[in-house]
Amino acid sequence: MVKNLVEKIQQLKREKQAIILAHNYQRPEIQDIADFVGDSLELSLCATQTKAKIIVFCGVDFMAETAAILNPDKKVLIPDKNALCPMAAMLPAELVQLYRKKYPDARIVLYINTLAAAKADSDAVCTSANSAEIVNRMNSGTVLFGPDWNLAQYVKGYTNKRVQPIPELGFCPVHILFNKEAILALKKRYPDAEVMAHPECPPEILKVADFVGSTSKMYKHALVSNAKKFIVATEIGLIHKMRKERPDATFIPAYEEAICAPMKLHTLEKVYLSLKHERYVVRVPRKVAASARKAVEVMLGTRETLA
Numbered sequence: 463m464v465k466n467l468v469e470k471i472q473q474l475k476r477e478k479q480a481i482i483l484a485h486n487y488q489r490p491e492i493q494d495i496a497d498f499v500g501d502s503l504e505l506s507l508c509a510t511q512t513k514a515k516i517i518v519f520c521g522v523d524f525m526a527e528t529a530a531i532l533n534p535d536k537k538v539l540i541p542d543k544n545a546l547c548p549m550a551a552m553l554p555a556e557l558v559q560l561y562r563k564k565y566p567d568a569r570i571v572l573y574i575n576t577l578a579a580a581k582a583d584s585d586a587v588c589t590s591a592n593s594a595e596i597v598n599r600m601n602s603g604t605v606l607f608g609p610d611w612n613l614a615q616y617v618k619g620y621t622n623k624r625v626q627p628i629p630e631l632g633f634c635p636v637h638i639l640f641n642k643e644a645i646l647a648l649k650k651r652y653p654d655a656e657v658m659a660h661p662e663c664p665p666e667i668l669k670v671a672d673f674v675g676s677t678s679k680m681y682k683h684a685l686v687s688n689a690k691k692f693i694v695a696t697e698i699g700l701i702h703k704m705r706k707e708r709p710d711a712t713f714i715p716a717y718e719e720a721i722c723a724p725m726k727l728h729t730l731e732k733v734y735l736s737l738k739h740e741r742y743v744v745r746v747p748r749k750v751a752a753s754a755r756k757a758v759e760v761m762l763g764t765r766e767t768l769a
Contacts, residue, residue, distance in 0.1 A: 467730045468495055474737040481514035482733065483529070485521040486677040487699035487725040492520050492733065499703060501678040502528075502574045503589040506762065509533055518736055519744070520728045522547040526744040527578040531751045531758060541732035543742040545724045547575055552632045553609035555579035561606050561628045568626065569600040571607050572757070575634075578746045582753035586760040590661050591676035594620035596761055608632055616661040616668065636722045637662035640695045645670055645716050648693050652714065655691035658683065659716075663695055671695065684708055697722045 472495075474480065483505050484496035493499045498508045502525060509517060509529040517538045519526040522545045530538040553572070558580050562570065572584040573593070581587055588596035594617050597605050604624040607614045609632030618625045640663050649657060649670070658680045659671035668674050673683050677700050684692055684704045694701055695716035704713050735741065746754070 464491070464730065467734055471495055471730065471734050471737060474734070478516050478737060479514050480516035480518055480737060481512050482518045482520065483508055485525060485725060486681070486703055487697040487722050488520050488728060489699070489726055490702040491730055492728055493699070493702055495730070495733070496520065501589065501591065501676050503591050503676070504678055505529070506532065506574070506758065510762070516737070516740070518733060520733065521545070522550070522724050524550045524575055524577050527746055528574065528758060530744045530746050531578060531755050534751065537740065538744040539736045539740060540742055540744055541729070541736040542727040545727045547724060549609055549632060549634045550575050550577050552629060553580050555583050557629060558583040565604060565606055565626065567602060568604040568606050569602040571597050571600060571605050573608065573610050573613060576609060578750050578754045581757050582750045584757045587757045588761055589676060591679060592761065593617050593661070597621050597623060597625065610634060610662055612637065612662050612664055615665050616674070634662045636697050636720050638664060639720055640664070640667045640716050642666045642670055645693060645695065648714060648716065652691050652693065654689070655693050655714065656687060656689040657693045657695065657716070659695035667695055684711065696720065697725070699725065
């Protein structure tokens, strides 16, 4: 049945000139049928380069919105419209506007894990992979950074600017699950293993990690590292991709239940139905999209940083 469903999806892709993009946290079977699997930055870049008429985005809401913003001439579909990022919801546009008034001389850099309306009120967007770089490109001494408090603390270690988290305690529900003592226990059990952690993890987790980076950076590090064992502190979906490319290595979840439920809402059946009926179309109001696009283009380097 699964094989038949995959064949139907592939046929629809050809007929409709569609492409499937999947985040590293997607179910293994979704990653396996995707034309490209990557992190937020990679998917943003891929969305700008595809010639497909339809983009099926297997990720959460803010990711599909970004694809729609960068591809106004393409139809962007999300297989399950309930794939909503909890962290993105922690920083609505109204709150960004309030912080803008409170800190009128500061620049605002928002993590790509924000909704389009919030991005529209920012000066630049960043990902975990380039967060420090984008903050350092801002010309203000104070940078408002949101919505992830842990990522803001990580950025502080790579800049002389004052980084003010907005909101004060935004977080990823998955990355706050990791426990320092549990990771140290795994390290004791596997003394030759490298600990890799996502910068959305709490600071105490990053301190015991051998490597800190975005999902893409962790994946690339695993390909070149001489280690044969890795303890992985991020959503478990990334491990599928790494195991496929490094069958000689052992990848150990830092926490077996580190699962992003919204990411896992997409299934093969939903991808098929999304393609067949061209549902659910991701729409961003034109004015919001235009403003948000400017902030995204600062990140991508296609628009100059504010001077």
